Amino acid sequence: MSRNPSNPTRAIAGLAVTAVAVASLAACAPPGKKPAAPQARLASAHLSVDQLQKLAAGADPAQLGITPAAPPANGLPIPANAEAVGADALKINASRPFAAEPILPMRPFLLKTDAADRERAVHCLTQAIYYEAAREPLKGQQAVAQVVLNRVRHPAYPKTVCGVVYQGASLATGCQFTxxxxxxxxxxxxxxxxxxxxxxxxxxxxxxxxxxxxxxxxYHAAYVAPYWAPTLVKMTQVGQHIFYRWTGAWGEPAAFTGRYSGREAMLTPAVLASAPEALPPEPRKVTLTLGGEARTYQVADAAASADQPAAGTIHAARRAPTPDEVRKINASLAAMEARMNGGAVLAQNTASPTGSSTGGR
Incomplete structure (x- = not known):
């Protein structure tokens, strides 16, 4: 699955063969064989942009002159994108707790496009489900499909199914789906x-x-501990995959505002060589409690205009006061407090106690 949540891709130049992490299920080894023990796989060479475009459209690998890669090899170096693999990864993943926040459901994704786009989208999504979770239970496959469609809607990713699935595919270590x-x-x-x-x-x-x-x-396989996992919100595990969302507001359903663009055939070299777009910094928020009711406000940039403040927004001062101004303000407040306290004491001393005798006549 995704190896670069927001970082630039890391190319390893000068190598004819590249060791990569199996962030997908072990069952995605050559079809027809039982999944072997989880380990890294050896890629004999990366496919060309033209080959990737045709495979995304449903072409048969044999017709493109693509021959199977070398079988899995033992003793491969641990890939740069993982903290650990195997037993060490299992321990690391077990030590990181799942978030306590509730998992909020997404809106249904209803693909509305022409027949050609639909079949390409179906093919690319099927590829992702098959190669990432071929032997997973039904729920595991449905979870992978949901992640792909979530990315189509998120601002950080391409706006087509094939674009999401093949993002970064022409790079040595930049592909989002392994x-x-x-x-x-x-x-x-x-x-x-x-x-x-x-x-x-x-x-x-x-x-x-x-x-x-x-x-x-x-998401990633439970037997891999990617470097990016601690930077995201750990949500749940389905089958052999652990699932994550972006932190803060960018991980909430309301942030998924992207619209499907269609034109699935436009799997451009730019998409095939791209990493996710960098996300903008999240706004600073404060939570205030008054009368037992808690409300969260967004703190506006000090340089922003406060002429028409938005609801739920706190506008900070345009400039911080100087130390001398702070001293004067504090002195003024202290003097006001002293006057108020003095007045209260005087009033208490001159008032007649309720029910007290003034002498009989």
Whole structure:
């Protein structure tokens, strides 16, 4: 799955072969074989932009002259994007708690486009489900599909299904979904598993919402501990995948404002070589409690205009007072407090106690 939540891609130049992390399920090894023990896979070479574009459109790898990559090799170096793999990763992942916040469901994704775009979108989403979770339970496949569609809607990612799935695929270490750059596409899918994944894809594009993962935009296999995991909100685990969302407001359903753009065939070199867009800094917020009621306000930039303040916004002062001004303000407040306290004491001393005798006559 995603290896770069917001960082630039890291190219490893000068290597004819590249060791990459299996951030997808071990079952995404060559179809027809039982999943081997989780380990890194060896990619013999990256596919060209033209090959990637045709594979996204549904071309047969054999017709493109793509031959299977070398079989999995032992003793590969730990990839740069992982803190650990295997048993060490399991321990690291177990030590990081899941967030206590509730998982909020997303709106249904209803694909409205022409027949050609629809079939390309179905194919790309099926590829993601198949190569990332071919042997996962149904819920695991539905969770992967939800992440892809969440990304289509999020401002940080491309606005097509194929664009999201193949983002960064032409880079050595920049692909967002591991199968697009680790050699997995050189293997023809197993028919039964492919048909099952396609059914999940069509259902997701027709509005099915997986509420288990909510607004998740990232995941990784439980036996991998990626460097980016601590920077995101750990939400839940479904099958062998652990799911995450962006922190703060960017991880809430309200942030997913992007609109599907269509034109799935436009899988450009820019998309194939791109990393997620950098997200803008989140606004600073404060929570105030008055009369037992807590309200959260956004603190506006000091340089912003306060002529028409927005509801729920606190406008900070345009400039901080000088130390001398602070002293004068404090002295003025102290004098006012002294006068008020003095008046209260005087009034108390001159008032007649209730029910006191003034002498009999």
């Amino acid at each position: 199968f697009t750059c680790d050699g997995a596409l050189r293997w023809r899918p197993e028919t039964d598993l492919w048909d099952r994944a396609e059914g999940v894809a069509r259902k997701a594009l027709a509005g099915y919402v997986d509420k288990d993962v909510g607004s998740a935009t990232h």
